[in-house]
Amino acid sequence: MKLNPTTLERVSDTEIVITRTFRARANAVFDAWTKPEYVKRWWAPASRGVSLIECEADVRPGGEYRYVMARGGERMFAFYGKYIEEHGMGESYEQLEALVQTIAA
DSSP states (O other): OOSSOEEEEEEETTEEEEEEOOSSOHHHHHHHHHOHHHHHHHSSOGGGTEEEEEEEEOOSTTOEEEEEEEETTEEEEEEEEEEEEEESOTTSGGGOOEEEEOOBO
């Protein structure tokens, strides 16, 4: 059995659903996905000399995010989107089930 199986489902021509289960506390996974200081540690493929030089996120329904990648100090591209909804957030991270967002480049 794989520790962290990832599934990808193409729902339509403009929508995919990616699901992955982590062996970690919900708040740690949420923070790694949404806090710029953590996203910068894992988002860009460092093994290819790429880094995330800008990372902004307003994590709430209707909030926006923007990431900019660079290689050798030169900007490669930026992408951005909006957070559409949070499923099951409730009073604590422990109840969070999903974060739904758009993406554009």
